[in-house]
Amino acid sequence: MFAYLVRRVIGAVILLFIVTAVTFAIFFLVPKLGGATADDLASRYVGKSAGAAQIHETAVRLGFTDPLYEQYGRFVKGLFVGQEYNYGPATEHCPAPCFGYSFLTQQPVWPDLVARIPVTASLAGGAAFIWLITGVGTGIISALKRGSVLDRSLMSVALAGVSLPIFFTGLLSLSIFSYGLGWTAQGGTNPLDETNPVWWAYDLILPWVTLAFLYAASYARLTRAGMLETMNEDFVRTARAKGLTERTVVMKHGLRSALTPILTIFGLDLGLLMGGAILTETTFSLPGIGQYAVIALRVNDLPKVLGVTLVAAFFIVLANLIVDLLYAVVDPRVRIS
Amino acid sequence: MTIEEIDPTAVPGVEAPAIGEELLSVDGLVKHFPIRKGLLQRQTGAVQAVDGLTFNVTRGETLSLVGESGCGKTTTGRLLTRLLEPTAGKIVFEGRDISHLSEGKMRPLRRDVQMIFQDPYGSLNPRHTVGKIVGAPYRLQNVKTEHGVKRAVQELLELVGLSPEHYNRYPHEFSGGQRQRIGIARTLALRPKLIVADEPVSALDVSIQAQVVNLLEDLQNEFDLTYVMIAHDLSVVRHVSDRVAVMYLGKIVEIADRVGLYETPMHPYTVALLSAVPVPDTKRKGNVKRIRLEGDVPSPINPPPACRFHTRCWKAQDICKTVEPPLLQLAPGHQAACHFPENQAGEVSTTPAATNQAGN
Amino acid sequence: MTEPADNTVQGTVQRIERGEAFLDVRDLKVHFPTDDGVVKSVDGISFQLERGKTLGIVGESGSGKSVTSLSIMGLHKRGVAKISGQIFLDGQDLVSSTPEEVRLLRGKRMAMIFQDPLSAMHPFYTVGTQIVEAYRVHNKVSKQVARKHAIEMLDRVGIPQPDKRVDAYPHQFSGGMRQRAMIAMALSCDPDLLIADEPTTALDVTVQAQILDLIRDLQREFNSAVIIITHDLGVVAELADDIQVMYGGRAIEYGTAEDIFDNPQHPYTWGLLGSMPRIDRERTERLIPIKGTPPSLINVPKGCAFNPRCNYAHLNGGASETERPELLDIGAGHKVACHLSPKERQHAWETDIKPKL
Structure with a gap:
């Protein structure tokens, strides 16, 4: 078990390095392949009036003329010990972990990310809680009442949930519950500014529900399919033959097995969302990672985009790792062999 | 491979096969599946699925491999058809060493060596018609048939007791027994010399089992087929086999002709196996002394040393734990690997088959 | 021991009658309506079983043997399966009991072991x-x-x-x-009743022998009634006192183990015996299979369900194709559902079948 754990962690670290390398290559190599010179890149970091010589000087200072592997080495080193950026007017220090330095806002990326991760985490965590309970619950009920009117209507709603995009359901719910009825916050606030958890939830309830609706729908379908399968398993028949109540049979024997694959998907979904729920954050103007990425993309602020990508990759790899380890906890067959 | 033109009428029985001639010989066959563990995935052991088999198969005979789960009989079947590559040892088919032939070089030989599987459903592609399934070998081997593939397939279907009209149907439309017939038809398409049948009837109902057993026998007579039958049902094995090899944990513990094995089994394991077979005779109920083996078959990952059967054997002595008994010829055509064999010349038989026959 | 055990549920059960034996199954039918038609998995079977005795139910896949056991245990979904008839367990009719009442009996008074212990x-x-x-x-x-x-x-x-x-x-x-x-x-x-559904089919032969011994010993010790369901005639011969042979959802022959093995009277039973190679007899040149395949339970053949596969159906002047034979006692509790006259049957058994087995 311990060897398994160590092997998985090492694997995850290696994977992260590959991700950084590939991401780095995409952001710094691809423009060059497109014909952009080091000077073209540097021109974005100096004033509009700068002359060619000044631009070239900046490019050299920022290391754009160095070979790519040196730039990558500097970047990785920066992640651990920080980095100095000299872009002419001043030398900026970007302390470890240095995820890059935005020359547009003249700020290191990492503090921005640190400020935004909790917003995204609040959004993703709350939504996950809601969709797990409603989605799995709906799936169980649907499976047990298979073919009934209830099952069919629940599944129709679920189908709608899977099909409708966030910006549609989000804007619709905003217009009804916020602007129309005035029950919920109108978005655009930072829920973390609230000192009272009730207000925190008040700010987030609408994004939570909107986001959860999408996921709950697919979880309901997955749970239903999984339950239908496990309830036909021999061990469920054995559980009934023992004289257990139907409730115990369903919850203890059926659901336990049906939930195992859902656990995997849940981990990955949550990991993915932690890297930014772009549509939801944009629709509800929540200052999370996703919104940060969108803003950065709009102004072509590459270091920020790179930082977000790395954070997102980190969460996905982490989620993957946790899921694998949890699997061993849930399924004794994985644990022992 | 080169595309060969084959006249189907010339294929079956062109060279009149000499009965008694050696078709397949296996020498010291070993297959270990490595087990990897730990941080660096080092090989820490191996499943010793097959561990040193030596036997011959003569043309036209049926040799059965019997044994309990984990004895390596299925692995052996897959080695003989070269679906697996042996770890060590030699497989010689018609004088040619095929133990390590590459996939490409093996391909022409696949025509001569075919396999029938246990699960007649799992081995048929559900999205292909019967015609396509049975005709596949012709396409794969680029064999031209005189009146076209369809005609050849329909003849095959009739041969195995199906109707030519079944050509365009799908496997799910057939019962288990019929599916097994489809599998057999496919196997026969290229007129193989050797058929390795892995539990060909054990998934079938009793009444259907008999139909398929009879079919296999008829086909053997008609096409001079040689069978290697892998089975666990000792009654069926006795019915179909000329010779029987009993396997235990990757080794052959006894190999003999049918009569010898069933009437004077020499290895204690064979004796125990035969004694455990439930017999549909109420008179035997409760008043037959049975040899009951204790426990289960040990794991092939860590098989007991020396004689692998010593942990369950009622005759085991110290020597069985230290010296591995060689497979020795103890009677004409009868080999057993045991330090203290049963039923040796002069001894009175104690097996159910023999006692009952004595009473008949 | 014959006194019905005290049971809180029992008082509330509507009792029409209490059944004669410890387990008394009367005209049990289990039908499954499907889109393709009604699957008559079990179509009218009756048998009795006392404590300390073993009943073997023998049949091929689709004969209804497993469905019978599941309906005794109440493991079919109500609504999915249509169950009629009566199943008296120690005087209580399980068919008319509520699911909760049957649940309280499951595992306590009747228990079941299944074919594949891993799944x-x-x-x-x-x-x-x-x-x-x-x-x-x-x-x-x-x-x-x-x-x-x-x-x-x-x-x-x-x-x-x-x-x-x-x-x-x-x-x-x-x-x-x-x-x-x-x-x-x-x-x-x-439990007073143990149902074993193919308990040794997934096991190796030496292990099978151990398990059969174990079941036999435990039955003696606990004096329970045992139903063993199997396709293997060897296994029933080891354990069963009485044997019921099923075909197409009905019992076609019922008798003591001696009746079934030494003097079987139904052509299907003959077919089963002829199909299996015997390790305890001289080896026969050929097995005698039953022609054709088992019937679909949606379209059970008219008359005797076995008639398309039966070598003797033509002897009955068309009755085999039109009239369903009832399971009738032919003496000392040996019952058979066949149109052949006792004389024809005895003749066929003595001359055609017995010498070839």
């Missing part, structure tokens, strides 16, 4: 947990007491080091040990 046990719970669960549903005891009981049961069914093995998971057991653990679980509440 029949939950992979995520230890063997001990699963036995403890079975015991505690019906017995108000602490977990410690139940665990002690589970270890005792594992010891009783011959599992070595039961105090350690109790905490192992099913996949850590060998096939034979798993089936022993299943039996320990089934017997944990000391």
Whole structure:
């Protein structure tokens, strides 16, 4: 078990390095392949009036003329010990972990990310809680009442949930519950500014529900399919033959097995969302990672985009790792062999 | 491979096969599946699925491999058809060493060596018609048939007791027994010399089992087929086999002709196996002394040393734990690997088959 | 022992009559309506079974043998299966009882073991947990007491080091040990009726022999009624006192084991006996199979369900194709459902069949 754990962690670290390398290559190599010179890149970091010589000087200072592997080495080193950026007017220090330095806002990326991760985490965590309970619950009920009117209507709603995009359901719910009825916050606030958890939830309830609706729908379908399968398993028949109540049979024997694959998907979904729920954050103007990425993309602020990508990759790899380890906890067959 | 033109009428029985001639010989066959563990995935052991088999198969005979789960009989079947590559040892088919032939070089030989599987459903592609399934070998081997593939397939279907009209149907439309017939038809398409049948009837109902057993026998007579039958049902094995090899944990513990094995089994394991077979005779109920083996078959990952059967054997002595008994010829055509064999010349038989026959 | 055990549910059960034997099945029908038609899995079977006795139900796949056992246990979904007839277990009709009443009997007074012990046990719970669960549903005891009981049961069914093995998971057991653990679980509440559905089909032959011995010993010890369902005539011969042969959802022959093996009277029974090679007899040149395939349960052949496969159907002047033969007593409780006259049957058995077996 311990060897398994160590092997998985090492694997995850290696994977992260590959991700950084590939991401780095995409952001710094691809423009060059497109014909952009080091000077073209540097021109974005100096004033509009700068002359060619000044631009070239900046490019050299920022290391754009160095070979790519040196730039990558500097970047990785920066992640651990920080980095100095000299872009002419001043030398900026970007302390470890240095995820890059935005020359547009003249700020290191990492503090921005640190400020935004909790917003995204609040959004993703709350939504996950809601969709797990409603989605799995709906799936169980649907499976047990298979073919009934209830099952069919629940599944129709679920189908709608899977099909409708966030910006549609989000804007619709905003217009009804916020602007129309005035029950919920109108978005655009930072829920973390609230000192009272009730207000925190008040700010987030609408994004939570909107986001959860999408996921709950697919979880309901997955749970239903999984339950239908496990309830036909021999061990469920054995559980009934023992004289257990139907409730115990369903919850203890059926659901336990049906939930195992859902656990995997849940981990990955949550990991993915932690890297930014772009549509939801944009629709509800929540200052999370996703919104940060969108803003950065709009102004072509590459270091920020790179930082977000790395954070997102980190969460996905982490989620993957946790899921694998949890699997061993849930399924004794994985644990022992 | 080169595309060969084959006249189907010339294929079956062109060279009149000499009965008694050696078709397949296996020498010291070993297959270990490595087990990897730990941080660096080092090989820490191996499943010793097959561990040193030596036997011959003569043309036209049926040799059965019997044994309990984990004895390596299925692995052996897959080695003989070269679906697996042996770890060590030699497989010689018609004088040619095929133990390590590459996939490409093996391909022409696949025509001569075919396999029938246990699960007649799992081995048929559900999205292909019967015609396509049975005709596949012709396409794969680029064999031209005189009146076209369809005609050849329909003849095959009739041969195995199906109707030519079944050509365009799908496997799910057939019962288990019929599916097994489809599998057999496919196997026969290229007129193989050797058929390795892995539990060909054990998934079938009793009444259907008999139909398929009879079919296999008829086909053997008609096409001079040689069978290697892998089975666990000792009654069926006795019915179909000329010779029987009993396997235990990757080794052959006894190999003999049918009569010898069933009437004077020499290895204690064979004796125990035969004694455990439930017999549909109420008179035997409760008043037959049975040899009951204790426990289960040990794991092939860590098989007991020396004689692998010593942990369950009622005759085991110290020597069985230290010296591995060689497979020795103890009677004409009868080999057993045991330090203290049963039923040796002069001894009175104690097996159910023999006692009952004595009473008949 | 013949006194019906006190049962709180029993008082509320509507009793029309109490049934004659400990288990008395009367005209049981289990039909499944499907889009393609009604699947008549069991179409009118009756039998009786006393404590301490073993009934073997023999048949091929689709003969209705497993469906019979599941309906006794009340394991069919109501609404999905249409069940009619009566099943008296110690005087209580299970068919007319509520699902909750039947549930309270399941595991306590009637228990079941299944074919494949690996898939029949939950992979995520230890063997001990699963036995403890079975015991505690019906017995108000602490977990410690139940665990002690589970270890005792594992010891009783011959599992070595039961105090350690109790905490192992099913996949850590060998096939034979798993089936022993299943039996320990089934017997944990000391049931009066044990149903074994192909209990040894998935096991190796030496292990099968051990399990059959175990079932026999435990039956003697607990004096329970046992139903063993199998396609293997050898297995029923080992265990059964009485045998019911099923075909197409109905019983076609019923008798003592001696009746069935020494003097079978139905052509299908002959067919089964002729189909199986016998290790205890001189080897025959050829097996005598039954022609054709088992019938679809949606479209059971008219008349005698076996008539398309029967070599003697033509002797009955068309009755085999039109009229369903009833299961009639031909003497001393040996029953057969066949249109052949006793004389023709005896003749066919003596001259055609018996010499070839």
